Amino acid sequence: MLETAKTALTTAALVAAWSLRWNVYVFLRLLPFASKSLPKIWTGLAVHLSALSAMWLSRSKKADRRTGLAPALGVLGIASGAASIVWAVAVDLVLVLMSLDMCYRAHYLHPAGALSFSRTGFVTDTSASLLFRSTSQSFNLTYVSNAAGSVKIPVHVPAGSDSTVSVHIDGLQPGETYSYISTAGHEGSFLTARAAPEIFSLVSTSCQKPNWPYSPLNHPLRVTGMEHLDKHVGGMRQKPEMMLFLGDFIYSDLPMPLAPYTKSYYRQLYRQLYASPSWTRNLLDLPWIHMFDDHEIINDYSTDPKHTPLYPEAIDAFAHYQLSVNPPPINPAQPTYTSFNIGQVAFFVLDNRSFRSAQPLRSGSNSTGGQGERTMLGVQQLADLRVWVDREGKREGRLLVLVSGVPVTRNWSEGGDEFDSWAGYLDEREEVLEMLWAVGGAVIISGDRHEHATTVLPPSPHSGHPSSHSVIEFSTSPLSYFHQPWLREHVEHRPTDITLHHEWRGMSRFGAFDFDTSGQEPKVDFTLVVDGEEEWKYTWWKGKGIAI
Incomplete structure (x- = not known):
């Protein structure tokens, strides 16, 4: 015994x-x-x-x-x-x-309360928006270029902004490099856009968390994916016009929430990301355009009553650190979605969270949810999107790019989060795709799923549009976080969602886009970068169809 x-x-x-x-x-x-x-x-x-x-x-x-x-x-x-x-x-x-x-x-x-930094936001050929954080209540900013000389402007940091302030500068020259310094210790530079460029680049991704994968030897705010991004951007033939960061810049809830969901907590998370030692001047001087997704608030956020009290707490920090230097909003009453043009390419950056209905409940193995009155965009944003597509899509040589925080494809159908994407809003998805098919097709750039998939969304048979009007989606993330190690959630749904490439391995992933509108039809060269290495390339031509 x-x-x-x-x-x-x-x-x-x-x-x-x-x-x-x-x-x-x-x-x-x-x-x-x-x-x-x-x-x-x-x-x-x-x-x-x-x-x-x-x-x-x-x-x-x-x-x-x-x-x-x-x-x-x-x-x-x-x-x-x-x-x-x-x-x-x-x-x-x-x-x-x-x-x-x-x-x-x-x-x-590392609460980063004393953080001081500056970064570049939206830049046009004649203007630039810069974000500063300074513990000084006011400072002088001086920007300099070879063509325009030196200009000094006073800057006042408003109360209640977590010591952040956005500065908008007009009257600049196209394609010119400007350097700046401030009396609060900031320094950096920015490059204005060229007037009507026919060829340009940008990078896109979403989702990051410091010190992942974990190492006790790392600085707790290190973001390995930023280091891969810095290396790639530094090696590009031409400096990209911008970084499109498609949400989950912070994670309020992973690995666990560490404080009540208040303005103070959300602000600290942004400060910590901007205090990361992985930032380089090369990255901070690159224009970053931000949208937000659920983890800037709480996982799977929607307008469900259990979530909505968190929205004003979370959007405060997003507004100060990101939104304030984004492109001007389409609708000032709903400032979280926007549009802008680079040459002949027109971008519409969606807000996929503020106005969405609560996602549907999964019924057994059913993955066809989303019909009916459920909306992701809300009435006003959908109407503004329609106006934008009608206006820009009718202009000769124009290429439309829709930027979505969550995937439009329904091919990630086997996980519990399927209906958090457009798969939970299929009727509205069809309405949006119909707009894009009607103007000859478009590009969608999305993130969120911690994997990559390039997906063709061809016109439905009853739409009356030819297959050459197909929409193509490049969905890429995370910049620096986990991937699902053993569950494969991506399953192709032909004939509506046709996978060209799927990649789930890797803890750092971003897409590099080269746009070319110099020919008869616009084209996009896409490069997938995984853990710092170029993994896959693809070229898409508007109106030429895709072999599938």
């Missing part, structure tokens, strides 16, 4: 040790969901320490030899000898401390 008890203790210690180590590995390197991993980690720790304590009280080297498990336990550092037990406890504590370190170190040790 005694030997059976000792064998059971030893087995329990062995299983608990494996469970603890596996769940820590999953949490720190694969899926950073504290709500799922931490209870398993704490349970494994409690069982392992309890078993070790019991083994210590009844230790017997002779009994260990009879169990036949001593060699295996020794490898794991959990044998019943005194030295082995001390070692096992030390390993347990280190693993648990690493898990706690990932959750809490940045929050408590």
Whole structure:
């Protein structure tokens, strides 16, 4: 009986040790969901320490030899000898401390309250918007160019803005490099757009979280994907016109929420991202255009009553750090969506969150939700989108680009988040696609799913439009975060959603676009960059159809 008890203790210690180590590995390197991993980690720790304590009280080297498990336990550092037990406890504590370190170190040790930085926002051929954060209430800004000389302007930091201020500069020269300095210690530069460029580039992605995958040796605010982005942008033949960042710039809820969802909490998350040591002047001087998605608020945000109280708290920080230097809004009453043109390419950047209905409930394996009155865009945004498509789509040589935070394709159909994308709003999706088919096709740029897919969305048979009017979607993310290691959620839905390329591996992913409107038909060269390496290239021509 005694030997059976000792064998059971030893087995329990062995299983608990494996469970603890596996769940820590999953949490720190694969899926950073504290709500799922931490209870398993704490349970494994409690069982392992309890078993070790019991083994210590009844230790017997002779009994260990009879169990036949001593060699295996020794490898794991959990044998019943005194030295082995001390070692096992030390390993347990280190693993648990690493898990706690990932959750809490940045929050408590790096709140970035004294952060001072500047970055470039939306830039045209004659203007530039710059964002500053300064602990000084006012400062002087001087910008200089070879053509225009030096200009000094006073800047006042408004109260209640978390020490941020946006500065809009007009009267600039096209294609000119301007450098700037401030009396508060800022310095940087920006390049105005060329007048009506026929060829230009941009990069796009979404989703990032500091110190992922976790390493105790990393700075807790390091963003590895930014380092890949900096290297790629620095090696491009021509500096990109902008970065389109399509949401989840911050994660308010992963690996776990660390404070109540208040303005103060959201502001700290933005400060921490901008305090990352992975930012370079090359990236800060690149124009960034931002939209927001759910994790800037809370996972799967919609206008559900349980979510809406968080919206004003979260949008405050987004407005100060991102929206204030975005392109001017189409509708000042709803300033979170916008449009702008670069040469012959017209962009419409959607707001996929502020006005959407609560997503539908999944019914068994059914993946056809989204019919009826449910809306992602809301009445006014949909009307403004229609006006934009009608206006821009009728202009000769114009290429339309719709920028969506969530995928338009319904091919990510096997996960619990399918209906958080346009798959949950299929009637409205059809309405939007019909607009784009009617003007000869378009490009959609999206993010969110921590994978990449290039998808063709051909006109439906009853639409009356030829296949050459197909829409193509390039959906790419994350810049720096996890991918799903074992569940494959992407399943092609022919004939409505046709996959050209799908890539799920990699923890850093962004797309580089080269637009060319110099020929008879516009074309787009796309490059997928995964973990810093060029993974796949594709060329799309408007109106020429796609072999499928």
